[in-house]
Amino acid sequence: MTIYVGIDDTGNSExxxxxxxxxxxxxxxxxKYPVYGVTRHQFYVHPDINFxxxxxxxxxxxxTEEEYVDNIFESVKEVMQDNFNNGSNPGLAVAHESCISPxxxxxxxxxxxxxxxxxxxxxxxxxxxxxxxxxxxxGSGVIGAVAGLGLAYAGNDGRFLQIGRxxxxxxxxxxxxxxxxxxxxxxxxxGRPITKGIIFNEGDKPVKPCPVNGEVILFVYEENGIFKAVxxx
Numbered sequence: 001m002t003i004y005v006g007i008d009d010t011g012n013s014e015x016x017x018x019x020x021x022x023x024x025x026x027x028x029x030x031x032k033y034p035v036y037g038v039t040r041h042q043f044y045v046h047p048d049i050n051f052x053x054x055x056x057x058x059x060x061x062x063x064t065e066e067e068y069v070d071n072i073f074e075s076v077k078e079v080m081q082d083n084f085n086n087g088s089n090p091g092l093a094v095a096h097e098s099c100i101s102p103x104x105x106x107x108x109x110x111x112x113x114x115x116x117x118x119x120x121x122x123x124x125x126x127x128x129x130x131x132x133x134x135x136x137x138x139g140s141g142v143i144g145a146v147a148g149l150g151l152a153y154a155g156n157d158g159r160f161l162q163i164g165r166x167x168x169x170x171x172x173x174x175x176x177x178x179x180x181x182x183x184x185x186x187x188x189x190x191g192r193p194i195t196k197g198i199i200f201n202e203g204d205k206p207v208k209p210c211p212v213n214g215e216v217i218l219f220v221y222e223e224n225g226i227f228k229a230v231x232x233x
Contacts (some may be wrong), residue, residue, distance in 0.1 A: 001065055002036070004100070004152050005029070005076055006093040008043075008057035008144030009137070015085040019161050022058030025079055026162060029062055029072060036061040037163035039211060041151045043111045043144050057144035058161060059152035066096035073131040080135045091121075091141025093149055095130040100153040104128055108150025108157075111143065121146045152211075159208045159232055163216055167206045172198050178207065184215040194220060194227060201229040208232075 007025070010018045019040055026035045042056045062072060073094040080090055095104075107124055110116060121142045125132035130149065134142050151157040160166070164182015175186055175196050186194040199220055201207045207229040209218040219230040 001063070002097045002153075003033075003062040003064055003066070003069055003072055004093075004095055004097065004149045005060040005062060005072060006057055006091075006145040006148035006152070007059075007076075007080070007141075008091045008148065009088055009141035010080065010083075010085065010090045010135075015088070018056065018058050021083070022060060023162050025076055026060045028075070028079060029060060032075075033062050033064045033068060033072065035162075036063050037216075038161040039148075039152050039158045040161050041108075041144075041148045041158040043147060044113055044115065055144070057148040059148040061152065066098060069094055069096050069131060073133075077133055077135070084136045087137070089137030089140045090135035091139065091143065091145035092133045092135060093121075093125065093130055093142065093145035095128070095149055097153060099129045100149055101128055104130070104146070104150040105154045106150070108147040108154065111147035112151075112157075116143050116147075118142050155211045155214060157211070159210045160216060161208070163209065166209065170201075170204045170206050172200045173207070174198055178218065182216060183207075183209050183218050186218045186220060188221060189219055189230065197227055199227050199229055202231070 010021050022038050026038050029035055039059050040056055045055050118140055132142055166182050169181055207218055208231055209216045210232050220227045221230055
């Protein structure tokens with residue numbers, strides 16, 4: 001069973017950003033509950049949408065029972081309040097998987113291609129038993145916080161910011177080592193499985209696999225006989 005913790009719009013130009021902040025929160029949660037991973041979900045970019053930097057949200061996947069939703073919500077809320085950044089509009093949404101209905105999934109998909117007002121997020125949270133909180137600013141972060149829950153639950157969206165031991169592997173890595181660190185499979189975009197060789201990634205950063213049908217998949221492309229990791233939104 002999984003509890004999803006969605007956060008959005010937590011940073012400003014001088015802060016660590018939502019992605020890194022989500023990993024910090026995941027570290028705090030993991031002191032009491034098992035954390036499966038952290039995913040990043042890109043939302044619609046439009047002039048009518050007020051966002052701090054890149055308009056993406058992050059979701060922490062916690063493998064625990066529904067009875068701990070309130071405890072996790074309160075502990076994450078406290079961390080976010082203690083680390084509020086001026087100019088940001090943080091939102092926090094927490095729900096057990098049983099509360100993520102088709103309406104929540106559809107809302108998440110809408111957030112990738114349309115402008116959504118915060119009232120819709122509040123109404124959806126109320127009707128779906130989702131714990132929702134505006135931590136500060138104008139409160140617009142609740143839109144992405146709820147959307148992230150639907151996208152993370154449905155799968156096949158975004159990429160992992162944290163999964164297994166992937167973040168410890170930086171620079172070129174053999175396929176076997178990546179598979180052993182938490183990736184389930186490596187494929188080219190046209191579906192060719194890659195079972196051996198070295199995978200290169202930009203700079204000294206860890207690769208960023210994607211959730212695909214319940215599996216952790218890394219996509220790569222071949223260039224002059226070299227496999228390079230693909231970064232997907």
